[in-house]
Amino acid sequence: MTRRPTIIDVAKQAGVSKSTVARVMSGGQHVSARVVELVESAAKEIGYQKNNLAVSMRSGRSGLIGIVVPDISNPFWAEVARGAQDAAASTNSSLLIFSSDWKSERERKHLQALVNTRVDGFVLNRISDSSDGRDLELLGAPSLLLGTTADLFPEKSSVGSDITQGVGVALDYLTAHGHELPKLILGSERRLARAKFITAVNEYYINRDVDPTRIPTEDGAYTVDGGRAAMARLLKTHAGGHLTIFAANDLMALGAILEARSQGLNCPRDVSVMGFDGIPAGEFCDPPLTTVGKPAKEIGRQSILSLQRLIDGDAAVAKLRLACELVERGSVLNLNPEIALAQTG
Numbered sequence: 229m230t231r232r233p234t235i236i237d238v239a240k241q242a243g244v245s246k247s248t249v250a251r252v253m254s255g256g257q258h259v260s261a262r263v264v265e266l267v268e269s270a271a272k273e274i275g276y277q278k279n280n281l282a283v284s285m286r287s288g289r290s291g292l293i294g295i296v297v298p299d300i301s302n303p304f305w306a307e308v309a310r311g312a313q314d315a316a317a318s319t320n321s322s323l324l325i326f327s328s329d330w331k332s333e334r335e336r337k338h339l340q341a342l343v344n345t346r347v348d349g350f351v352l353n354r355i356s357d358s359s360d361g362r363d364l365e366l367l368g369a370p371s372l373l374l375g376t377t378a379d380l381f382p383e384k385s386s387v388g389s390d391i392t393q394g395v396g397v398a399l400d401y402l403t404a405h406g407h408e409l410p411k412l413i414l415g416s417e418r419r420l421a422r423a424k425f426i427t428a429v430n431e432y433y434i435n436r437d438v439d440p441t442r443i444p445t446e447d448g449a450y451t452v453d454g455g456r457a458a459m460a461r462l463l464k465t466h467a468g469g470h471l472t473i474f475a476a477n478d479l480m481a482l483g484a485i486l487e488a489r490s491q492g493l494n495c496p497r498d499v500s501v502m503g504f505d506g507i508p509a510g511e512f513c514d515p516p517l518t519t520v521g522k523p524a525k526e527i528g529r530q531s532i533l534s535l536q537r538l539i540d541g542d543a544a545v546a547k548l549r550l551a552c553e554l555v556e557r558g559s560v561l562n563l564n565p566e567i568a569l570a571q572t573g
Contacts, residue, residue, distance in 0.1 A: 231277040242270035293321050293535060294342035294350035295528075296335060297374070299398075300327035302450070302479065303507035304524050305353075311528025312351065319536050321348070323571040330355055343367045349539045351531045352388075353377065362436045368522060372531055376424045378547070385538060387531040389522040394552030395428035398474060398502050398520045401554055407500060407562025409438070410472040412445040412457040415481050422447070425476045425504075448480060455483025470563065471499045478503040478510050478519055485513060485559065498559035500531065506555050516557035523550045 235249045242249065244263060252267040253258050272278075295312050307327050316323040324347065326338035335355055342350050349370035354377040364384070371384070378386030402410055407517050412429065415422045419480035426445070433440040446461050448454035455475060462473070471493075477482040481503030488499045495501055495515055503510055506521025530548055539544075 229382055233271075233274045235276070237274055238267060238271045238276050241274050242266045258398065274294035276364070282413055286390060290346045290348055292324060292345060293320050293532065294324045294326065294338075294344075294345075294347045295531075296326045296338050296350065296352045298327055298330050298353050298355055300325065303509055305507045305521065307507070307524035308528040308531075312532045313528075314525075315529040315532035319532070321532075321536075323532075324427050328353075328355060332465045339364075343369055343427055344413050345449050348433070349535045351535055352404075354381070356415040369517070370506055370535060372535045372538060374527065374531055375536075379424070380420065380509045383545060385534055385544075386533055387527055389527060389552070390541045390549040390551055391424050392428040392431065393549075394522065395425065395505065395519045396432055397552055397554050399429070400503060401518075401556070402472065402502060402560065403502075405500075405560060407472040408415035409443050410474040410500075410502065411462055411472060413484060414445055414477040415450045415454075415476050415480070416449050421450075422476065429474075450477050450479060454482040454487070454488040455480030455484075459484040460491075463487070463493075470561065472560075474497065474503075474504070476503045476504055478505040478507045478517060479560075480511065481517055481519065482513055485515075485517070496559055506553075510555070511557065512561075514560050517555075518557045518560045519534075519555045520552045521555045522552050526550055549559075 235253065236246055239246045244267065247519045248259065248263060248370050249267050252264050252453070269558040288422030293316055296310060297309055299305050300309060313323045313325075324342060326341070326347065328335040328338060334356055335352075339350070339352070347369055349372070351372045351374055353374040365541045373384050376391060378384065378388055387442060405442070413425060430440040444462065444465070446458035448458035458480065459473065462471070473481070473484050475484055481501050484501050485495050485499075488495055493499050498564070501517065503519030504520050508522070510519050527550060534546060534548065
């Protein structure tokens, strides 16, 4: 058979009516187990595949959902996408993954492509300059936001990590280990994530009657190279003694360790570095990176489950913020005298 098999062909092969095959393929009731087995066996024998487009036209559902992340090469966003994929599979949906590469025009084109593909809905880490979210509503598909930019859209459901809680976990750990005011390596000023991070740091110290304006900061890209460049600038002005760094993501933290090493410094003996994200690469650097892990895979999973509720007609706005956890490894020296001596030998 050179043409694509149809349910009529399946019916002939199975010796049943076309309507019986249709009921079996749609999971209908009032069909005996023996007939189901007969039809499924016949379909397999002749190579029949369900016409998903026809099914979607009848049901109004395509079984496709989309996710647009800002940088799929960043391990954090790759983990988010993986969690989303797992959740999509659990709901019998297929996931289309796009990376906007932090470009608003590319984001717009990806969203239009998703709508043209007739997705049932999509999740998005918003990077465009739109401030009211009406453009998303005009796309005509249920949508849910990811990450810190979701705070700009109070009327939209969203899923992300609890940045304030995570920053508090990191600073509690540094304080307990004798690091009073770490130097900060931050991301680009154009990113809301930077503002969210520095606000959380400031609130932490203000609540403890400490002036946060005393904390030196360096801005950079959220990359390894960005971390190296920022670390180089901090080292130029460092007055000596142990240097403590708190980077706003793990890639920058890894860059800071590399730059310190290139200038003859040892981590953690001379320089302590705290990251923020929990990407797998941090476990394999030298020394392994102490960080605060965001629940990336769970963010992806929960975003799809929440989106599915929107697709099913639940209009309630829900904003889910997931807790971060300390991942203690070896890049932070304990400056409490007796413990620091044991660490450095």
